[in-house]
Amino acid sequence: MTGQPHAPGGPVVALDVMSGEAGVAEAVAAADIAAERYPRLSFLLHGREPDIAAQLLRWPRLAGRARIIHSDDIVVMTDKPAHALRRARTTSMGMAIDAVKRGDAHAAVSAGNTGALMAMALFGLRTMPGIDRPALAALLPTMKSESVMLDLGANTDCDATNLVQFAVMGAAFARTVLGLERPRVGLLNIGEEELKGTGEIRKAAATLRAAALPMEFVGFVEGDKIGTGDIDVVVTDGFTGNVALKTAEGTSRLVTGLLGNAFRSSIWGKLGYFIARGALQSLRAHLDPNAHNGAVFLGLNGLVVKSHGGANARGLANAIGVAHDLIIDDVSRRISADLAEIVMARDNQPEPNAA
Structure with a gap:
C-alpha cells in the first residue's frame, strides 16, 4: 500500500481501477472528477501500482486523497463467474469488495465483468x-x-x-x-x-x-x-x-x-x-x-x-x-x-x- 491516508471522517470508495474496458487513465481521471465534486470523498485505488502511480502524477488533488492497493491479477470480461470467484483474494475487483467487508471502505465501484462482480459481492458481503x-x-x-x-x-x-x-x-x-x-x-x-x-x-x-x-x-x-x-x-x-x-x-x-x-x-x-x-x-x-x-x-x-x-x-x-x-x-x-x-x-x- 502506498500514498496518503483517507480524508478523516469522509466517505471512502474502493475503486477497481483495472477491470473496465476504458483503462487505467480513464478510471483515475474519473476519480479526480469525483474528488472535485465531493470534497470529503477519498479513495482506495485497487490495481497495478506502477500504472496507477503514473496516472496520479497528473492529478495532484486526487493523489492527496487516495491510497493505492496493489494487485497484479485482473478479472477480464470473458472470465466465468466461478473462475473469477476463486481468485477473489488476488484480483483488483475482489480486493475492492473485501475492503468494504473489512470496513476500510464504504462502497466498492467496478466497471468489470457483471457476473463476476455479482458472485464476489454476494459471496463476500x-x-x-x-x-x-x-x-x-x-x-x-x-x-x-x-x-x-x-x-x-x-x-x-x-x-x-x-x-x-x-x-x-x-x-x-x-x-x-x-x-x-x-x-x-x-x-x-x-x-x-x-x-x-x-x-x-x-x-x-x-x-x-x-x-x-x-x-x-x-x-x-x-x-x-x-x-x-x-x-x-x-x-x-x-x-x-x-x-x-x-x-x-x-x-x-x-x-x-x-x-x-x-x-x-x-x-x-x-x-x-x-x-x-x-x-x-x-x-x-x-x-x-x-x-x-x-x-x-x-x-x-x-x-x-x-x-x-x-x-x-x-x-x-x-x-x-x-x-x-x-x-x-x-x-x-x-x-x-x-x-x-x-x-x-x-x-x-x-x-x-x-x-
Whole structure:
C-alpha cells in the first residue's frame, strides 16, 4: 500500500481501477472528477501500482486523497463467474469488495465483468437481514427525467417475496438518488388490471398495497409506460428486466440511427439537421448511457456499484457519485426500516384468493 491516508471522517470508495474496458487513465481521471465534486470523498485505488502511480502524477488533488492497493491479477470480461470467484483474494475487483467487508471502505465501484462482480459481492458481503436475494438496480432515462428499474439480471426467477423486497429496495434507492420523498412504484406486468399476471405478482401487489411505506404504490405497469416518466420505480424479475433493458437500449440506437440516416439522405435532410441540431444534441445527451451510469447491487451487507464496462471518465465519475449518495444517505438503514414495515403488514394480511 502506498500514498496518503483517507480524508478523516469522509466517505471512502474502493475503486477497481483495472477491470473496465476504458483503462487505467480513464478510471483515475474519473476519480479526480469525483474528488472535485465531493470534497470529503477519498479513495482506495485497487490495481497495478506502477500504472496507477503514473496516472496520479497528473492529478495532484486526487493523489492527496487516495491510497493505492496493489494487485497484479485482473478479472477480464470473458472470465466465468466461478473462475473469477476463486481468485477473489488476488484480483483488483475482489480486493475492492473485501475492503468494504473489512470496513476500510464504504462502497466498492467496478466497471468489470457483471457476473463476476455479482458472485464476489454476494459471496463476500452476503445479503442483509430480511433480504433473500440482492437485485441489480439502475437509472433509466425517461421522457421527464429518470426512473429506477430492478431487477436487471441478478435473479431470473422470482416469487412474491422477492418482488416485494425489490420494491422496498428500489424505493429507497429512488429516494436517495432521485431525491423523491414518495417515489411512485409499479410492478411490470402484461396489463394494468388487478387480475392480470401470475399469482406471484398479484400476491406481491397485495402486500405492497397493505403496507404503509414511504412510496406510492401505483399497481401494475405495462412495458410501454417504462419510458413515460410517470413511474419512478419499475419492479420486475431479472429475466424480464434484462430483456426490457436491452430492448430499450436497442430501440434507442435504432431511433438515433434512423434519424442519422434520414438527415444524411438528401440536401433537405442535411438542412433539417442544421436547423434541428440543438434539439438533437440535447436528445443525444439525454440518452447518453454515461449520464445515467451506476447500477447498484441492492440488498447486500455493503454497497457495490457497477459501472458500464465501456464508460468514459465522466460516466465512471457518475457511478462513483451514485456510491457517494448511497453512503451519505445510509440507504441500507432505509431498506431495513421499510422491510420491518413490510413484515408487520404481511403478518396482518389475509391470504389472497387464488384467482
